[in-house]
Amino acid sequence: MPVQVPAKTFTRAEVAKHNTEDSVWFIIDTVVYDASEFLDAHPGGEAVLRQVAGTDATVAFYNLHRHEVLEKYADLAIGSIEGEKPSIIAPVLGELSPVPYAEPLWLRPEFKSPYYKDSHRRLQRAMREFTDKYITPEAQERERDGQYISQELIDRMAKTGVLHMRMGPGKHLHGVELLGGVVDGKEFDYFHDLVCSQEGARTGCRGFQDGTMGGMVIGLTCILNYCHHNPALKKRVEDDVFSGRKKICLAITEAFAGSDVAGLRCTATKTPDGKHYIVNGTKKWITNGVFCDYFVTGVNTGKGLSVLLIERGEGVETKQIKTSYSTAAGTAYVTFDNVKVPVENLLGEENKGIYVILSNFNHERWTMCCGVIRNSRLVVEECLKWAHQRLVFGKRLIDQPVIRQKLAKMIALVESHQAWLEQITYQMCNMSYAEQSKHLGGPIALLKMSATRAAHEIADEAVQIWGGRGLTQTGMGRIIENFNRTYKFDAILGGAEEILGDLGVRQAMKFMPKAVL
Numbered sequence: 220m221p222v223q224v225p226a227k228t229f230t231r232a233e234v235a236k237h238n239t240e241d242s243v244w245f246i247i248d249t250v251v252y253d254a255s256e257f258l259d260a261h262p263g264g265e266a267v268l269r270q271v272a273g274t275d276a277t278v279a280f281y282n283l284h285r286h287e288v289l290e291k292y293a294d295l296a297i298g299s300i301e302g303e304k305p306s307i308i309a310p311v312l313g314e315l316s317p318v319p320y321a322e323p324l325w326l327r328p329e330f331k332s333p334y335y336k337d338s339h340r341r342l343q344r345a346m347r348e349f350t351d352k353y354i355t356p357e358a359q360e361r362e363r364d365g366q367y368i369s370q371e372l373i374d375r376m377a378k379t380g381v382l383h384m385r386m387g388p389g390k391h392l393h394g395v396e397l398l399g400g401v402v403d404g405k406e407f408d409y410f411h412d413l414v415c416s417q418e419g420a421r422t423g424c425r426g427f428q429d430g431t432m433g434g435m436v437i438g439l440t441c442i443l444n445y446c447h448h449n450p451a452l453k454k455r456v457e458d459d460v461f462s463g464r465k466k467i468c469l470a471i472t473e474a475f476a477g478s479d480v481a482g483l484r485c486t487a488t489k490t491p492d493g494k495h496y497i498v499n500g501t502k503k504w505i506t507n508g509v510f511c512d513y514f515v516t517g518v519n520t521g522k523g524l525s526v527l528l529i530e531r532g533e534g535v536e537t538k539q540i541k542t543s544y545s546t547a548a549g550t551a552y553v554t555f556d557n558v559k560v561p562v563e564n565l566l567g568e569e570n571k572g573i574y575v576i577l578s579n580f581n582h583e584r585w586t587m588c589c590g591v592i593r594n595s596r597l598v599v600e601e602c603l604k605w606a607h608q609r610l611v612f613g614k615r616l617i618d619q620p621v622i623r624q625k626l627a628k629m630i631a632l633v634e635s636h637q638a639w640l641e642q643i644t645y646q647m648c649n650m651s652y653a654e655q656s657k658h659l660g661g662p663i664a665l666l667k668m669s670a671t672r673a674a675h676e677i678a679d680e681a682v683q684i685w686g687g688r689g690l691t692q693t694g695m696g697r698i699i700e701n702f703n704r705t706y707k708f709d710a711i712l713g714g715a716e717e718i719l720g721d722l723g724v725r726q727a728m729k730f731m732p733k734a735v736l
């Protein structure tokens with residue numbers, strides 16, 4: 220946001236006089252700052268501010284800080300330089316970035332796209348504003364303090380239908396007012412879903428991204444699709460979760476079995492009267508598990524895998540696991556000790572839980588592709604801005620051919636994956652669920668594998684461009700640091716790259732003609 224500046228004006232000669240022991244003023248982009256009382260508090264130290272006292276410090280400032288620093292310390296601004304206009308373009312809440320390649324091509328007026336209609340564009344604008352206004356500021360705070368999402372933000376997401384939209388298209392959107400009615404729930408398709416996922420991922424805070432009910436995105440689907448035999452339970456859980464009162468997560472992976480879901484050791488044994496299961500075992504890396512009330516849990520029922528809805532209660536314990544991304548994701552180690560679960564809480568059929576779990580995989584992986592490709596783009600934007608303003612060896616970074624080569628590679632990786640993502644999304648919009656399962660499991664797996672390989676390259680090049688700042692959690696390079704530390708979550712969660720690559724080729728082989736070609 221542009222800094223709010225008092226109406227008072229000064230000449231440059233007046234500012235120049237304030238380079239004394241008691242008075243330190245300087246100019247940043249035609250705005251006059253009085254830093255006399257800020258010298259002690261300045262994180263970069265007093266000496267550097269004294270060195271620029273009385274001068275125009277615009278270049279020095281932008282070489283070292285993000286623009287948002289000025290917004291945070293706006294009360295240091297005392298006026299502006301008479302007759303001059305600012306030249307720095309401050310990011311405006313809800314607006315598109317003017318940086319080339321910072322937005323997908325369909326958002327640039329000079330480019331056309333066959334995929335997006337007016338309702339997608341309306342949703343994009345509303346989601347951008349919602350993210351900039353409510354999600355990003357909280358995301359940055361939670362990344363710093365490691366706390367979980369606030370109930371206030373959950374309530375806001377519930378009231379505006381953002382929570383509902385995170386689940387993708389479906390009946391759960393019918394009759395819900397989505398962000399003031401920008402799109403009709405019945406019209407909501409996978410491109411609307413893509414818009415929501417990509418706009419929501421722009422915070423640059425990967426841990427918090429999962430903290431904003433990532434567990435619901437993968438857990439609640441099982442309730443929506445496999446709880447029809449128990450409508451009362453289905454309604455209760457849906458209402459609880461969509462109203463933001465309670466939280467739900469998917470508890471499948473274990474220390475014993477990660478991507479190999481058939482090897483689960485958490486057991487569920489029926490009581491002699493057949494009314495309950497007794498669940499014993501552990502779950503590891505459960506996103507949002509620490510603060511969840513409902514656990515959609517994969518259990519071994521003797522002859523196979525089953526899925527049970529377990530409510531937090533006696534015998535259920537959760538412990539925070541510290542991972543490379545922030546604790547805001549609420550990643551948990553969960554233990555079930557003789558937990559009594561009514562048989563009515565079985566989702567799908569006994570011993571056939573693998574279908575319940577598999578049913579969710581394509582959408583989960585596709586959502587992760589939306590996120591990692593959008594985050595990669597954010598990194599490209601940051602690198603372009605930095606290379607454009609950073610002066611080294613008397614030149615801007617962008618003036619060095621080696622830097623332009625890196626940027627070219629990063630841009631090409633982002634654009635090609637976005638185009639592939641949109642191509643697959645179009646197929647999702649035009650295929651039945653059965654057709655999607657048959658034809659898109661392989662391509663989505665390959666897309667995710669490739670998008671996270673691209674993220675690996677992008678993270679690597681970005682850190683090289685940013686140097687030490689790309690390794691520092693605060694200040695200019697924080698988005699690069701966060702991305703480099705967390706892109707691996709997308710490469711592992713929802714199926715590791717190797718598993719997905721293998722799946723993609725095996726699926727393709729199913730359609731290979733029998734004859735020797």
Ligand code: HEM
Binds near residue numbers: 263289
């Ligand atoms: C209104 C004016 C200013 C404010 C509010 C401000 C605030 C800050 C803040 C919050 C940081 C911590 C890092 C970050 O969050 O980016 C910082 C670091 C720093 N600042 Fe400033 N600053 C101002 C002006 C200046 C100027 C004019 C200079 C000098 C030439 C300067 C030199 C530095 C240096 C050298 C660092 C350390 C940078 C690093 O670790 O990479 N600051 N400043």
